[in-house]
Amino acid sequence: MADFIPHTETETREMLSLLGLDTLEDLLSVYSHSMAAFSPPDLSSLGGGQDERTLMEWFSSRGDRNLPASRVVVFRGAGAYDHFIPAGVSALVGRGEFLTSYTPYQPEASQGLLQAIFEFQTAIARLYGMDLANASLYDGATAMAEAVLVAVRETERSVVLLSEGIDPECRSVVETYLEGMSVRVEIVPLEGGTTPYSRLAGRVGPDVACFVGSTPTFLGAVDQFDGVSDLLHGVGALFIIHANPHSLALLKSPGEWGADLASGEGQPLGLPLSSGGPYLGLLSSRKKFVRRIPGRLAGLTKDREGRPCFVLTLQAREQHIRREKANSNICSNETLLALQALVYLSLLGPGGLRRAASGSWSNAHDLCARLQTIPGISLINPEADFFHEFVSELPVDADDLSRHLLAEGILGGLPLGGLLGPSWSRRMLWCATELRTEAEIARTVEIVRLYLEK
Amino acid sequence: MSLELSGGEESGSMRPPMEPTLWQKSRPGARGVFPPGISPEALDGRCPEQIRRKSPLALPELSELDVVRHFTRLSHLNRGVDTHFYPLGSCTMKYNPKIMDRISEITGFRDLHPRTGPEGMQGLLEVLHTLEESLGHLLGMEAVTLAPAAGAHGELTGILIARRYFESKGDRGRTEILIPDSAHGTNPASAAMGGFTVRVLPSGSDGGVDLGHLAETLSEKTALVMMTVPSTLGIFEKDLLKMVAMVKDSGALLYMDGANFNAFIGLLRPGDLGFDIVHINTHKTLATPHGGGGPGSGPVGVKAHLAPFLPSPRIRKEGERYSLVSPETSIGPIRSFIGSTLVLLRALGYLRMLGGEGVRRVALYALLNANYLRARLSGTLPRTGSGLCAHEFVLSAKELGAEGLHASDLAKEILDAGYYAPTISFPLIVPEALMIEPTETESKETLDRFAEDFRRIVDLARSNPSRIKEAPRRTPVARPDEVAAARDPVLTDPASLHLS
Incomplete structure (x- = not known):
């Protein structure tokens, strides 16, 4: 298949001839003192090459096995944030x-x-x-x-x-x-x-x-x-x-x-x-x-x-x-x-960046307030100010809730037990950026409420 | 220093005009893209006074079209492989296939949150695991990490693995790393960051490592010997296997800097040659674009005895299911998350597109192009090494010193001829070095044209050196005053200090 080598056969021959060589393999004399010691590598595992269409299909089908932000609503941050990109x-x-x-x-x-x-x-x-x-x-x-x-x-x-x-x-x-x-x-x-x-x-x-x-x-x-x-x-x-x-x-x-x-x-x-x-x-x-x-x-x-x-x-x-x-x-x-x-910063300018950041602040605080109306959910460190992330204490295991939300098309807050130890297993780190809508927030809170009522 | 970036269109100049900075173009009140969000006033003072920003953001204010024109204009003032032949030695500036741009934009990868958890990342983990296996086969290594963000990051990773390996054996006396004087500067810098003492191996008269000196320097204090293969002179050392045996006998580990892997990918395997650790640069050998300085990616392969120490997290495959694990024995994470995955997708796409036979042809044509161009340049300037070279070669412009010229002067004239310049002043062991690497993706026609221009330039250097001193004449700017830049550094735009 494609190898991005532009030479015609004639050109290859002309180039070899300038070097006094007959075939491309003659160039291997550069390595002869080492090649003799080893059998040539088996390259069969790399396959026989693919054209653009086949290659795209292979990668696209793997991409389909992931749950990206285009398929799930992201309420997770923890170091990586789902923001608007012009x-x-x-x-x-x-x-x-x-x-x-x-x-x-x-x-x-x-x-x-x-x-x-x-x-x-x-x-x-x-x-x-x-x-x-x-x-x-x-x-x-x-x-x-x-x-x-x-x-x-x-x-x-x-x-x-x-x-x-x-x-x-x-x-x-x-x-x-x-x-x-x-x-x-x-x-x-x-x-x-x-x-x-x-x-x-x-x-x-x-x-x-x-x-x-x-x-x-x-x-x-x-x-x-x-x-x-x-x-x-x-x-x-x-x-x-x-x-x-x-x-x-x-x-x-x-x-x-x-x-x-x-x-x-x-x-x-x-x-x-x-x-x-x-x-x-x-x-x-x-x-x-x-x-x-x-x-x-x-x-x-x-x-x-x-x-x-x-x-x-x-x-x-x-x-x-x-x-x-x-x-x-x-x-x-x-x-x-x-x-x-x-x-990004040039396109948004100071006004745009403040607008997006204000949206993040507002959405996260809205999400936090609504989650706290659910019996059994509380905010940890309530006296600290937060920007667009906060931690909820839950009456259930956070991993279980996370799996439930994912099944509903929501990448919920990050369950903290895996990172911070078993004493954090009922805590979840939520994030809402400017991209989240009122409807997404309302639906997510409702799903959490129903899950906890079960 | 004032920053009056005028249009630069003075009469008679062959130079394209420069572009004012974003802050010079800024117009108070101008608005660009309108993002989702709310007006800061609508927060109603909910953001308390004591944590609120008081100082100006000082970002430029521009319309969307202003921004589009600005960066499009800047792109016109920049050369890439897409626009120019880029014979930058040691950097393997081959063509970056456009289909890989498309692959890196597949939403299933581009928009995937790194903390989604394995249940939502099976496709990603499969792709990365496949790349680990493919690289393992090509390198002759039992385990591969894709975590390092660049070649130098791979070096640091390998060095920390070596440190942990000797600690695990209770051997704390190995505090030295041996590095040839022809090596990339990253090798000794990485060794120092890893807490080791660097011992320099001087090159012999042929540019290769001197065996006698290696024998003298190796000791029970040697942890690692770092070799670049082929060497930065484009030479595949004839005594490589002897060196490997000597290092093994000393109990030290062998590290291969795989920056030059394009010379023998699919032909020989570092693991077979006896190396314990190797890094490669995907932005060199595997055709991922270098982006003007990065992102790169520097996967590291190791032999089985070093696999337990690889950075966390590791991808584990059980049946058809993938997960991420962090073994106790690992050196720990060397970066956030799993790796520069959008770069790694391109690397795997390249390998799959070429297949085994295509990969082998890459190396053969890299050798052909380098040797052909070297032969075409024969008689211009003295070159290092005899016989065939590997994927690149080094010329010395030392003799032009008689005309008051340096390699850097020739480089400027090469820019005017419509190319990017070769690497100059490296490797350090060759005076006035010009290091030329054409890569396999350049055509005979391009190489012929470059050879003719190069020959003309060297002739001109001999006949009219003052003309070369004036180069470049066609680029957007003439030679910058680098001494002034370093004496009183201006690293931010003064115009930004007046914005609110």
């Missing part, structure tokens, strides 16, 4: 000049992407209330891990304090990244859903590299960090906030809370749920860390003729120059997804 996003991001380009090593032939990266850095820095942002990291979890590594290098200290409010899987990724370092991770527990200042004040000291808070927390609460910045800076530690970028249209930014660095998962900015990836790691910081942060940076400069233009800059931080002394090993990142987020 049609313009994929139309622009799919352009071959962007899609099929490489990292912009040759700035003269890559001004389009370099400018887009510069604009993305600008949008993310402003959204997070920071001085600068990089061109992207793999995802929110690895962005948090890289932010922690910046703090460890900057302070040369060995204790990292992570809020209990951080997504437990993000926390595990941070721990994996720190596996080879002599760094100890300690968890700062939440009280009533948010970070207790006194608890943190009782723990910080000259051994602490940083504290990482999350807002909203994994369980949905809007955390508050009054005084935390001064507390940490007083002992020479750094303050990192992991924040959902969508929520920042309404909520106080990491910059306003006084954070030194901020990380986040960019998926809510115009990226589809994508079965979990590729997503977009966001990292922003104060200006003083500009030579510490990992990843690509696009900067403004002038060309020889005085024309403003863009280049990859401060590359002396990076692996291809500094090798084992680099800030990080990252090379390929998520530039196309950064472009996608930028197009």
Whole structure:
């Protein structure tokens, strides 16, 4: 079938002849000293090739065995969010000049992407209330891990304090990244859903590299960090906030809370749920860390003729120059997804983003209020504010309810027992974005009510 | 530094005009797409004062058409494989088949929530499991993880697996990783992130690893030896099997950086060669688009004795049913969720479309194109290695130093000739390197035209070097002042600071 090799037989013969070879197989002399030792690989498991139609059918039929947002109503978040994405996003991001380009090593032939990266850095820095942002990291979890590594290098200290409010899987990724370092991770527990200042004040000291808070927390609460910045800076530690970028249209930014660095998962900015990836790691910081942060940076400069233009800059931080002394090993990142987020933010503008975020807030609060009218359902941490996620305490097993809802075409809240342990088995983490309608909310609540009445 | 991005249409310039930034184009009050939601005022102050954002969002305000024109214009200022021959060595910039765009847009995958649970993800898990098996066959490895988001992420994964493996044997003395000086910078950077000390293996006169030096450097402290095959010089080391045997005897593990797997996919298997761990880059060998810097994907294959340490979650198949499990022995998750699945769909689509025989032809034609172009460029600049090369080759522009020229100068003239440039200044062991990788998807006609242009450019460099110093003339901008960019970095648009 297709192999995308354009050569005619005549051309192949002419090319071989220039090399003094008779057949393509003669090229294998490159490997002869090793090939002799092994039998040729059995490639039969790869099949005989497929044409476009057969290929599409094969994948489509597998896709049909999944339950995507087009088939179920999504009331689940927990790190991946079902938001509205304008049609313009994929139309622009799919352009071959962007899609099929490489990292912009040759700035003269890559001004389009370099400018887009510069604009993305600008949008993310402003959204997070920071001085600068990089061109992207793999995802929110690895962005948090890289932010922690910046703090460890900057302070040369060995204790990292992570809020209990951080997504437990993000926390595990941070721990994996720190596996080879002599760094100890300690968890700062939440009280009533948010970070207790006194608890943190009782723990910080000259051994602490940083504290990482999350807002909203994994369980949905809007955390508050009054005084935390001064507390940490007083002992020479750094303050990192992991924040959902969508929520920042309404909520106080990491910059306003006084954070030194901020990380986040960019998926809510115009990226589809994508079965979990590729997503977009966001990292922003104060200006003083500009030579510490990992990843690509696009900067403004002038060309020889005085024309403003863009280049990859401060590359002396990076692996291809500094090798084992680099800030990080990252090379390929998520530039196309950064472009996608930028197009999304441009199409919505500040008014559109606030409108969508307000819709999320409103729908989630509506869902929460209606669920609480059902006997036996209560909201945990009722004194904490939340954005578009909250946890319900149920009178039944959350996995059972989740299965029932799925059978009704609803991807309900996430049952928490699997992630957080058996004591959470009757708790469910709900999410409602701006996409949910009043009718979807009403129907879902009704199905839950009837299920509990049985 | 001021950012007066004018239209740039000064008289007599051959350069296409630049595009103002989003913030320069922003018009207060302009509205783009109207999303579902409600007006913030309708929240009625339900969002309490102490958690509410006070500082401006500072996003640009534009109409939908403004935005469409802006990004379409930016795309015109950018080169991709779709528009230009991209002989960027080590990056395998082959054609990215359009059908794979369609596959990645199938709603059953694109709109699937990663926490749906196995009952709603059977199709996805089947596809990923199929890809794991296909890659296992191609790599000669017993187990594969699809989790790593890029090649370097795969390296870190492999290195953490090695760390965990030796810990499981109670061997805590293996603290070093050996890496050739010709390796990609990610190799030593990943080793350092994994908490290891890097020992550099200098190349011999032929560009390959020096066996004597390898023997001296290997010790009971060596955890891992990382090799790029074929090497970044495009050379398949003649003593590879001897090296493998030496490393095995020392008790260390062998890692293959599979960035260059396009050279021998379907011909040889890293597992058969003796490697314990290998990563490949789907955005190189398996034709997934690189997107101007990513997304990539860096699946890692390992031999059976390392399988227990692979990152969680793992896909398990029992009968016809798939589930996700997190074994106790795993190094843990290295990212959120299961992998860059929309990229992985493209990779599997590519393998299924080609089939076994097609995959083998990929490698053969990658060899043919590289050797043909190398032969066509014979006599222009000195090249490394003798005999046939693998899928890429390296030329040195060192002798043009006499004319005051560097490899980077030639690259600029190559841009003007209507191509992307080869990789320059890498590998580090070749002075003034130009690393050229045509890939199998370029036609003889393209290679012939490139060869003629390259020859003309080298001739011009010798006869009129000052002309080369002026290149590029046809691109949207002339050479940027990179020193100024780094001295006083401007990383965000100053125009954004005035918006509310």
